């Protein structure tokens with residue numbers, strides 16, 4: 001009998017229960033650390049004699065990476081006493097990694113922010129919520145008056161639920177600015193841009209589970225054994241069934257040790273490598289000719305570029321021998337279906353979007369998109385980075401990727417129930433309303449840059465960090481200088497984050513305690529687009545408030561509280577999460593966030609066990625026929641009962657069952673060539689047996705399907721298309737005829753609107769190979785790009801290699817997540833990895849004179865000096881060092897502990913590698929460069 005069962009049956013007393021659960025010592029230790037005046041009334045006190053203990057199991061989702069593992073939280077009289085493995089989940093099937101296994105720590109949170117604080121003469125002082133909202137709000141209103149709404153930057157979070165993310169984008173819109181962003185900018189914005197512009201949607205095409213069908217998988221710039229550990233279970237299952245495994249990475253990672261074929265590549269040469277693979281594929285006729293002819297556009301242009309990449313050139317640029325490139329190509333091309341998995345090793349480059357496109361094209365050439373076991377599988381970072389990207393605070397789009405054009409604003413004005421002209425009046429101008437905002441990767445340049453070069457009326461004067469770690473961004477000395485120049489810096493977070501300690505200010509900083517996701521409820525979208533519902537596990541600790549309550553309180557103070565919640569009920573200052581999701585359901589037709597009502601999502605969570613762990617389809621029970629979490633697009637209204645789309649662009653099943661075509665997003669022809677799918681290429685049961693454009697009211701009438709709409713639907717659908725018809729009637733009718741609302745088009749191998757329509761190799765900005773810079777130069781500098789001047793050639797022209805001989809790169813470790821404040825404050829995880837380290841090859845270590853455990857200085861071209869422990873290992877090749885990016889709390893040799901609010905410093909602190917990262921931004925999305933630069937080592 002399990003402990004939980006015992007307690008349920010016997011009404012076990014709390015004290016005895018805690019002893020049994022092995023948490024008494026932890027609870028005692030916690031009590032010693034908590035100032036008594038911030039502990040809430042003890043709802044979990046020993047029950048009165050004869051009373052039973054109320055023990056419940058709450059179903060929630062791990063809040064770390066994007067795999068989406070379920071957690072069953074055992075709550076006894078309001079205290080989170082234990083977590084159980086969720087064996088019922090088709091995603092994790094009872095498994096957790098170290099991070100997921102220790103999320104109960106959120107129920108204690110010794111290092112958490114406990115009450116609002118304000119920096120006074122260099123010390124944090126406790127203030128009330130009223131004071132915090134009033135003072136911050138007054139300052140914002142003053143800045144708005146003096147400098148306009150664009151003087152404020154809002155950095156949101158990929159850890160917010162979908163509903164909080166959506167509300168935050170709405171909040172910023174009503175404040176009157178597009179200066180908002182979140183972590184996706186610096187993890188997968190290049191993926192979203194590259195994949196969306198090639199296939200139609202910016203998301204992983206298949207699922208973790210779908211790897212069961214793969215015959216070969218190439219992991220490139222991806223280390224799931226550490227970054228997405230539970231996803232590895234699915235792949236290892238596939239490997240047991242015979243799948244081949246290729247790992248391409250400069251470092252011999254924990255993932256690489258499972259590989260049949262490991263390829264050590266020079267950082268920053270992925271396009272040359274992929275073209276090298278395609279060279280062999282085309283040479284041997286391994287490409288899928290029928291697929292290319294029917295479903296792609298521009299592959300001949302790719303052939304021309306690939307033809308330049310003969311094996312000798314590939315080896316010269318990438319450092320990979322010809323035989324190794326050929327073997328990777330053959331393994332992937334002759335063991336089909338095959339999948340490609342990538343992560344930040346691909347995305348975080350100044351050519352990140354081009355890297356992504358090269359891989360997307362590789363999978364098109366092999367006909368691997370739209371098939372089980374194939375796909376472009378992009379493992380995202382945080383638990384809701386996909387959802388926050390889909391519906392949250394992006395500076396270039398409204399929720400659902402609607403963009404910022406007038407039509408998009410009018411669509412949301414209608415959904416939000418506000419007047420478009422009122423919305424417009426909130427912005428500095430209509431032009432600013434339709435111009436992409438400043439990115440999180442560069443906000444500090446918008447503070448420091450001369451005003452004449454910033455493409456908005458004012459420099460930034462206030463920044464709100466809402467659930468985002470600053471040490472996950474590059475160029476920290478510049479960020480610190482900008483923090484000092486700001487009028488106000490606000491942190492809203494469950495943990496103080498390194499923001500609280502690194503700024504070097506005496507005043508003008510506020511810390512507001514946010515509740516964690518376990519103290520809230522709402523939906524979260526895993527990397528595979530499955531949406532899961534989290535139950536609230538415990539009430540917010542201390543004086544913490546949920547993010548959506550904080551948004552509402554600020555909106556009231558700032559004068560748009562009523563507009564923010566026009567269609568949303570508010571209970572005790574908390575906008576009701578279910579109502580927010582219903583608003584998302586009513587608005588986000590573009591990506592099919594419309595069928596996933598709160599009721600359907602809750603039903604899925606409750607009946608997880610009925611879903612097949614390979615197909616993700618429910619085989620019985622009340623969700624029968626649905627795919628787990630209704631992976632988007634889940635077309636139409638909830639009443640339409642679309643099952644979700646587990647595999648994007650699949651033609652061999654009807655759209656009503658999760659099939660779909662490539663999206664007709666770029667018109668019907670380009671330069672006289674059709675962009676629509678060829679005759680005979682269509683989704684199963686489609687009444688149209690050829691390519692067709694996206695659906696609108698005109699097309700529907702031409703086809704004679706208009707009469708299928710109800711009279712009420714006709715009223716709403718008139719003049720609209722599949723994205724803006726709020727009735728959902730167009731989607732319903734189109735799908736009833738077996739068609740795809742998004743059209744039936746070709747994927748684009750040639751993206752003519754990008755800086756490189758066909759990806760070309762460009763040497764890294766800070767390249768060690770000066771001999772290759774002239775041959776493969778970067779882009780010209782740009783005067784105004786996401787509102788800022790952006791340098792390329794003028795950085796690349798400087799020869800840093802003579803003084804900084806080692807290539808520097810970075811990545812993840814399994815113990816920590818993101819900027820790491822939360823996980824480095826978790827005692828169970830802190831114990832596992834106590835020091836920031838730098839992997840260095842034995843030959844380089846001997847040159848510097850360091851051995852394992854010695855401190856050394858890692859010096860970079862920015863002038864930064866990082867004091868880091870040496871990890872001498874052959875995991876890295878000679879000439880390259882590797883560092884994890886989750887550490888923080890030191891500043892160039894100094895421990896910042898005393899600068900955190902009392903008790904708020906994480907247990908494990910160390911240098912943030914990003915302190916030393918050099919300049920470099922992707923030419924499409926402003927993704928920061930963190931995968932290739934230069935450094936030198938000096939013994940400390």
Ligand code: SF4
Nearest residue numbers: 062064065069097100
């Ligand atoms: S961190 Fe990721 S892999 Fe680990 S338990 Fe959480 S969701 Fe699963």
